Amino acid sequence: MNQLKKKCSLRIKHLSKTTFLFLSFFSQQLNIKKSEYENQNITSCIKIGNTLVFIDHRNNQLIICNSDGTDIHDIPLSYAPWYITEIDNNTVAVSCVDDNTIQIINISTRSVTSSINTSSYCYGISYKDNNLYVVIDTSIIHVMDLTGKVRRTCTIPLPSDGINDITVDRDRLVCIDYITLSIYCCSLDGKLMWKFEIDETQDLIRGVTTDNEGNVYVTDKKTHTVIVVSDDGKHHRELLTKSDGLDTPRGIYYDKRENVLLVCNKTFIASSLSCLTLDEIVSDGIDYK
Numbered sequence: 001m002n003q004l005k006k007k008c009s010l011r012i013k014h015l016s017k018t019t020f021l022f023l024s025f026f027s028q029q030l031n032i033k034k035s036e037y038e039n040q041n042i043t044s045c046i047k048i049g050n051t052l053v054f055i056d057h058r059n060n061q062l063i064i065c066n067s068d069g070t071d072i073h074d075i076p077l078s079y080a081p082w083y084i085t086e087i088d089n090n091t092v093a094v095s096c097v098d099d100n101t102i103q104i105i106n107i108s109t110r111s112v113t114s115s116i117n118t119s120s121y122c123y124g125i126s127y128k129d130n131n132l133y134v135v136i137d138t139s140i141i142h143v144m145d146l147t148g149k150v151r152r153t154c155t156i157p158l159p160s161d162g163i164n165d166i167t168v169d170r171d172r173l174v175c176i177d178y179i180t181l182s183i184y185c186c187s188l189d190g191k192l193m194w195k196f197e198i199d200e201t202q203d204l205i206r207g208v209t210t211d212n213e214g215n216v217y218v219t220d221k222k223t224h225t226v227i228v229v230s231d232d233g234k235h236h237r238e239l240l241t242k243s244d245g246l247d248t249p250r251g252i253y254y255d256k257r258e259n260v261l262l263v264c265n266k267t268f269i270a271s272s273l274s275c276l277t278l279d280e281i282v283s284d285g286i287d288y289k
Contacts, residue, residue: 041056118134158184214231225239
């Protein structure tokens with residue numbers, strides 16, 4: 001496991017007070033060697049405490065390790081997973097798109113504890129307040145309990161049926177429309193709050209997450225960047241680029257407890273899994289100019 005660390009400092013200002021501050025973080029790149037599988041397709045990731053969890057779609061498995069890249073283990077699955085969300089400190093849920101299945105997995109015992117059959121293809125998934133929010137058929141969102149009982153359906157007024165990833169943040173729902181290259185922020189009952197359109201030269205993939213201030217982070221595979229959008233959808237900027245180690249980034253996750261942003265590359269070839277973490281983020285706002 002190779003590590004690369006560097007300290008960075010970005011000039012920032014609070015959007016409402018225009019007070020200049022500084023955003024400091026350490027960048028750490030991990031290359032996690034997995035000799036058993038030369039080809040990987042890392043589609044999603046999360047951080048739970050000191051544990052990193054990655055979805056390897058190509059090999060039907062989860063890869064788990066410590067946050068420093070040590071103690072690596074696989075959790076084989078019966079289906080090909082795409083998206084992941086944290087249930088609690090020991091449990092995650094993954095959506096297996098083509099198999100219309102959600103699997104609940106205990107990462108401590110490395111075992112599948114239950115499975116949920118969905119009514120159709122299931123894409124992005126997020127968990128909040130005992131509810132799973134699941135994108136069905138890239139068009140609607142089912143809100144269900146952990147047994148799969150659908151409590152309600154949320155329909156978002158979009159011009160296309162192109163929702164792939166989703167995250168639930170406080171009292172709102174943020175999703176990506178990969179067809180119109182837009183980010184939508186809605187209330188939990190589907191009412192549109194704001195929409196942000198990405199430049200046509202960019203290409204959103206499958207990753208979206210939010211921080212404690214409501215800023216939205218998305219991965220852009222075409223330009224090898226991470227883009228951050230303000231919590232009101234009015235401003236944006238590139239936060240990370242290829243020079244920071246990004247290469248077709250896909251999965252992205254913000255650990256709100258420790259203020260850590262985890263980003264993983266797609267990594268189709270070479271027996272390594274790359275991720276980038278930004279920690280010790282201290283700010284009152286980000287300069288989007």
